[in-house]
Amino acid sequence: MSAVIDTPTTTGTTASGGTTRAGAFGHATNLRCRACGAEQQLGPFYACFECFGPLEVAYDFPTVTREQIEAGPKNIWRYRSLLPVPDDIASIPNTEPGYTRLIQADNLARELGIHKLWVKDDSGNPTHSFKDRVVAVALSAARELGLEVLACPSTGNLANAVAAAAARAGIKSVVFIPDDLERPKVLTTAVYGGTLVAVRGNYDDVNKLASEIAGEEEGWAFVNVNVRPYYAEGSKTLGFEVAEQLGWRLPQQVVIPVASGAQLVKVDKGFGELVSHGLVEDAPYKIFGAQATGCSPVAQAFRDGHDVVQPVKPDTIAKSLAIGNPADGPYVLDVTRRTGGSVADVSDDEVRDGIQLLARTEGVFAETAGGVTIATLKKLVETGQLDPDAETVVFNTGDGLKTLDAVADRVGPAATIDPTYPAFTAAGL
Amino acid sequence: MSAVIDTPTTTGTTASGGTTRAGAFGHATNLRCRACGAEQQLGPFYACFECFGPLEVAYDFPTVTREQIEAGPKNIWRYRSLLPVPDDIASIPNTEPGYTRLIQADNLARELGIHKLWVKDDSGNPTHSFKDRVVAVALSAARELGLEVLACPSTGNLANAVAAAAARAGIKSVVFIPDDLERPKVLTTAVYGGTLVAVRGNYDDVNKLASEIAGEEEGWAFVNVNVRPYYAEGSKTLGFEVAEQLGWRLPQQVVIPVASGAQLVKVDKGFGELVSHGLVEDAPYKIFGAQATGCSPVAQAFRDGHDVVQPVKPDTIAKSLAIGNPADGPYVLDVTRRTGGSVADVSDDEVRDGIQLLARTEGVFAETAGGVTIATLKKLVETGQLDPDAETVVFNTGDGLKTLDAVADRVGPAATIDPTYPAFTAAGL
Numbered sequence A, B: 001m002s003a004v005i006d007t008p009t010t011t012g013t014t015a016s017g018g019t020t021r022a023g024a025f026g027h028a029t030n031l032r033c034r035a036c037g038a039e040q041q042l043g044p045f046y047a048c049f050e051c052f053g054p055l056e057v058a059y060d061f062p063t064v065t066r067e068q069i070e071a072g073p074k075n076i077w078r079y080r081s082l083l084p085v086p087d088d089i090a091s092i093p094n095t096e097p098g099y100t101r102l103i104q105a106d107n108l109a110r111e112l113g114i115h116k117l118w119v120k121d122d123s124g125n126p127t128h129s130f131k132d133r134v135v136a137v138a139l140s141a142a143r144e145l146g147l148e149v150l151a152c153p154s155t156g157n158l159a160n161a162v163a164a165a166a167a168r169a170g171i172k173s174v175v176f177i178p179d180d181l182e183r184p185k186v187l188t189t190a191v192y193g194g195t196l197v198a199v200r201g202n203y204d205d206v207n208k209l210a211s212e213i214a215g216e217e218e219g220w221a222f223v224n225v226n227v228r229p230y231y232a233e234g235s236k237t238l239g240f241e242v243a244e245q246l247g248w249r250l251p252q253q254v255v256i257p258v259a260s261g262a263q264l265v266k267v268d269k270g271f272g273e274l275v276s277h278g279l280v281e282d283a284p285y286k287i288f289g290a291q292a293t294g295c296s297p298v299a300q301a302f303r304d305g306h307d308v309v310q311p312v313k314p315d316t317i318a319k320s321l322a323i324g325n326p327a328d329g330p331y332v333l334d335v336t337r338r339t340g341g342s343v344a345d346v347s348d349d350e351v352r353d354g355i356q357l358l359a360r361t362e363g364v365f366a367e368t369a370g371g372v373t374i375a376t377l378k379k380l381v382e383t384g385q386l387d388p389d390a391e392t393v394v395f396n397t398g399d400g401l402k403t404l405d406a407v408a409d410r411v412g413p414a415a416t417i418d419p420t421y422p423a424f425t426a427a428g429l
Helices: A066-070 A076-082 A106-112 A131-144 A157-169 A183-190 A203-216 A228-233 A236-245 A262-276 A297-304 A329-339 A348-362 A368-382 A421-427 B066-070 B076-082 B106-112 B131-144 B157-169 B183-190 B203-216 B228-233 B236-245 B262-276 B297-304 B329-339 B348-362 B368-382 B421-427
Strands: A028-033 A055-059 A102-104 A117-121 A149-153 A172-178 A195-199 A220-222 A253-257 A286-292 A343-346 A392-396 A415-417 B028-033 B055-059 B102-104 B117-121 B149-153 B172-178 B195-199 B220-222 B253-257 B286-292 B343-346 B392-396 B415-417
Touching: A055 A228, A066 A076, A066 A236, A076 A131, A076 A236, A102 A236, A106 A117, A106 A348, A106 A368, A117 A236, A131 A149, A131 A157, A131 A220, A131 A228, A149 A157, A149 A203, A157 A172, A157 A183, A157 B348, A172 A183, A172 A203, A183 A195, A195 A203, A203 A220, A203 B421, A228 A262, A236 A262, A253 A262, A253 A368, A262 A286, A262 A329, A286 A297, A286 A329, A286 A368, A297 A329, A297 A343, A329 A343, A343 A348, A343 A368, A348 A368, A348 B157, A368 A392, A415 A421, A421 B203, B055 B228, B066 B076, B066 B236, B076 B131, B076 B236, B102 B236, B106 B117, B106 B348, B106 B368, B117 B236, B131 B149, B131 B157, B131 B220, B131 B228, B149 B157, B149 B203, B157 B172, B157 B183, B172 B183, B172 B203, B183 B195, B195 B203, B203 B220, B228 B262, B236 B262, B253 B262, B253 B368, B262 B286, B262 B329, B286 B297, B286 B329, B286 B368, B297 B329, B297 B343, B329 B343, B343 B348, B343 B368, B348 B368, B368 B392, B415 B421
Parallel strands: A117 A392, A149 A172, A149 A220, A172 A195, A195 B415, A253 A286, A253 A392, A286 A343, A415 B195, B117 B392, B149 B172, B149 B220, B172 B195, B253 B286, B253 B392, B286 B343
Antiparallel strands: A028 A055, A102 A117, B028 B055, B102 B117
16 A cells, blocks of 8 residues: 655654654655744754744655555545655554545535535544544654653543544553543543543643643653644645545635634645645635634634734633634634635524534534534525535534533424324324 | 446335336345245335245345445445445435444454454444444335335434434434433434434333334334345445455454344355455354343353343343344354354443453443453453454444443543642652
């Protein structure tokens, strides 16, 4: 299954100051500051040495063909040549995320008055959210950099993904959660047997502690802190897959949830890489961002015509999107404006409606984040921002089994009957 | 993506006595009695007209090649030529189940002292259990037979799969549940918007009512009653996938959970079909069945050397395997004895251990049924029934998110700390 690609020779710097093995990061060459453009060596770094701006991975790509990709495994590693991972990544124990369903959603399209609609359903991932993608790339970086602990602050999907990935890889994980986290969410991470640390405080307190530890402890890979440049690249695979599953072409419109905003920005980056490699035709597309009104700083900035995002205190049932100060907010504004899309938001009741609408029409049970994108899609059509005649892809990035409370007061049995045939017929079902 | 196969001309009888379209059941030709061998036309039948024995689907297969299969979609329809479904099945709205992960489980193998072990993880299916496979085939039969309602009695996975598949197909579903079913299990079916009927009574009462309705109502497809012969064929795809994912060869040993027993029997049938088509080399394999001690009638019959199974009243946390009078019990005994395997059972505490063991070693969070197979695998090694030097595949057929209670008292945070770095270092994690 290995593609015929020259082994790259670029190396990086390990946590202990040594040199990584050749090809440790595939065709990645550097980390580049997204603010000032300064470059530095690949390593466990996330802030620019010059200006403290956010870093991203830079590459010197070889020629990549559809045939090479199609010959790869049925998971994100089929795109390994476009990620900061070694060529043998698929054979190193990992959770094998990705290549989830892209389903043609004719029933939902009909209800919304859209001509052609697809749902990218990332609930089919190993721990049932898109976080398995980004964590898998972060884990590879951690391993190649000689880091020995995989860690994160989280209240949900990210915690599940980190604990599962570390278990499978046979390395230590430490996950930090608020001490008042609901019991089911504790269990779904604790079951993997890593170290779970309850922190007295709210999520902001937990996050702050994690950043402090990341700065102090050598050998720790906080997936969304000191290996974030690698981690974020994992989201490109959502864009790669959509295009490949459409038969190697770009959709005309995409609706993507916005938490930190990195996912949306990386899908755009992924589309761009496919074009520059000649893997898809260069065609215009619009990217739309979706937020819950209770945490909608990017939508607000979009409406106000601002380039920066004013932080908010989140208050929404869509917990997995509840980042009040989104790091990639400005980039989301840039991408949506540049492509002709927009950022919109929906109320918690609309989120619940969205979950039920998707389940009823397409048999996909989304978590609240999926309710946000479906409800936003509906709103974008109703307000004329999204063209109903253009082919559209909407993302569901998580699983309804994790946010059952969202629909708890809304659905249930149509009737309760005695266990007899006459009772059944009398019910007139 | 269509394979070059002649369109079959066999037709069947619809529910209203008409004729199905040509090729409605692919290369299936008849229903054949598993007891007396009598044949009858394809239709909504499950009991032999001669002896009331159980019916199964008979075929006149064309030549099927690896290339044809590999050119198909990445779901169970890549095997459509070997299923009772039309050649255009992949293009008719369905949940697109199957082609789930087969992961090499080196960590678990090491702990159990097994040379080479794989986990077939069916929790990646659309509603996170193997039931999506069988329901997808049942739905196709229902449609081709002109049946208008997809129905089942169930308390869990089957209910989820039926409601989701019907929603996506745009047909009516009616799911019957006991009226005391836990609220989370009600929600995960009700969210799809089909008709949910609570029945005053236990699961046996619900089941009996369903059979009565199936006998009385025309136009209803009870997936596991009147379209059961088609439904059951869906489990062959688990066997097909394991062989294809191993690089087109059979494993030497397989450990499969036993509820009705149909899954185990159909995996064996699937292996046999692969051999007869020349798709894999004919090599010996052993099939092992796994039950929870609280519902282990087949394991008991195996130990006692009986050919028939004495029904039991189930009492186990492995609810999805709790069938006290398993229809395919005798066939399970036949398959496991013929292949040199066995049927064993494990206590509920061992089931919990099994769930934790799999999660901790491989990052896979299984439902109780998966705990049963992992714990049984361990027991089979310890008792010398399973050869640790032979390549082994163990099935996880469901998702831990659906049976959180099983681990609720066993896992949790290692420590609770204040949100400060000194508190973190003092905890010594």
